Amino acid sequence: MGLNGLNDIMIIYDVMCQYHVNLWDRIVNNPNLSISDKANLIMAIGLFHVHGHIDECLFRLAMSFIPGAGMVDGEILGSLWVQLNDISRSTCTTTLAHCAEVFDNHMNDSNWNKMVNIVSSVITKYRKAVVGLVDSKEYFDQLNSSAGEHMQTWQAEIREAERDQAEGNLKAMDIMAPRNPPNCPGKFFTTEVWSCHLWRCGA
Numbered sequence: 667m668g669l670n671g672l673n674d675i676m677i678i679y680d681v682m683c684q685y686h687v688n689l690w691d692r693i694v695n696n697p698n699l700s701i702s703d704k705a706n707l708i709m710a711i712g713l714f715h716v717h718g719h720i721d722e723c724l725f726r727l728a729m730s731f732i733p734g735a736g737m738v739d740g741e742i743l744g745s746l747w748v749q750l751n752d753i754s755r756s757t758c759t760t761t762l763a764h765c766a767e768v769f770d771n772h773m774n775d776s777n778w779n780k781m782v783n784i785v786s787s788v789i790t791k792y793r794k795a796v797v798g799l800v801d802s803k804e805y806f807d808q809l810n811s812s813a814g815e816h817m818q819t820w821q822a823e824i825r826e827a828e829r830d831q832a833e834g835n836l837k838a839m840d841i842m843a844p845r846n847p848p849n850c851p852g853k854f855f856t857t858e859v860w861s862c863h864l865w866r867c868g869a
């Protein structure tokens with residue numbers, strides 16, 4: 667892979683929790699691929715898909731929990747294809763071959779428009795992000811101030827977990843999962859466990 671000196675490479679895939687297991691070995695062992703020893707592959711699942719996974723995938727692979735990752739919908743091409751709905755009337759009576767050609771042409775046009783408009787699109791999103799950062803920082807500071815003396819402990823814990831995550835130990839991020847109340851079973855504090863807590867503990 668020629669990446670002009672870029673070492674941190676984020677790969678976002680809908681089922682990365684399965685896909686990443688042997689990914690590095692397959693790249694290294696494939697005679698048709700090469701990758702720098704300095705390359706740091708950062709695995710992630712986009713926010714659109716990660717909520718369909720088990721709870722662990724959220725903390726281990728969602729971009730919300732990866733320092734430096736953006737949280738935009740850039741992974742989803744599907745939202746760009748909504749305009750294809752307009753050609754369904756003209757393709758519903760075509761032959762299969764004609765239908766495929768019409769769709770190919772419109773999708774190529776969609777991809778072309780995405781490419782030529784990406785700079786203005788990124789600039790628009792950046793300007794919105796600059797404005798949103800002010801509000802987000804204010805809310806974040808309020809939240810932090812309400813945490814009291816716990817904040818330093820929590821920050822130390824998450825920094826350690828993020829260091830482990832960056833070194834490939836994704837399970838370290840399970841520390842972000844809600845923790846169960848005492849005497850209630852279950853790995854995470856799910857809705858089911860919460861019902862149990864209400865029933866058994868009366869709180």
Ligand SMILES: [Zn+2]
Pocket residue numbers: 681683684719720723
């Ligand atoms: Zn998963």
